[in-house]
Amino acid sequence: MTRSEYFERWAELHGGLDPRTSIPVQGWLTVTYVLAKPLVLLRMSPNAVTMLGMLVALSVPYWVVTDRLFVAGVVALVAGLIDNLDGAVAIMTGRSSDFGYVLDSVADRVGDAALLVGLGLAASTPWPAVAAACLAFLQEYTRARAAGVGFTEIGVISLSERPTRVLIVGMFLIAAATAGVIWALIGGWVALIVAVAGFGQVLWAVRSRLASSEG
DSSP: OOOOHHHHHHHHHHOOOOOOSSSHHHHHHHHHHHHHHHHHTTTHHHHHHHHHHHHHHHHHHHHHHTOOHHHHHHHHHHHHHHHHHHHHHHHHHHOOOOOHHHHHHHHHHHHHHHHHHHHHHHSSOOHHHHHHHOOOOOOHHHHHHHHHHTTTOOOOOTTTTTTHHHHHHHHHHHHHHHHHHHTHHHHHHHHHHHHHHHHHHHHHHHHHHHHHHHH
């Protein structure tokens, strides 16, 4: 499967949204496409990749509380990559399943919480990162409820998609390790601002779709 075919298949599974319209999403999917190829050759199942990514994400708070912030940042980025590889493997092998979709959603929410809690633990004031985690959950819950009333996708890629959250946590933990822990607090605020904007985008998109369908 070529990269273009991978993008097209990804778009089909996400309500026709072209990942090439978002530079962060396009870049992220390009990386996962390249890294998924060896896993496809090893015949690793998408569900196994999902569980591996979640377990790696759950280790981030441990690295933070043991004062290894640089390791925590790198592990956060690795966890995000692994988490996205399950979808890439499923697309490239045609082994997607309803259970895999549910498992991936649960693992993503657990991973989001672990990463943002880890960022909060590294900061002098943890609540901005924790609030960002709550808003990330609400954003995805809103998407799920929209699906419950018949929308397979709501037609928007928000500012606060999972790749963005992973990059914020990873980069600011690394910055905190190399330039001072104040960067963990700054990262928490950045995550919160992005989460507010992203949740607002999704909520507005759902409202607009519902209004147009009812009108």
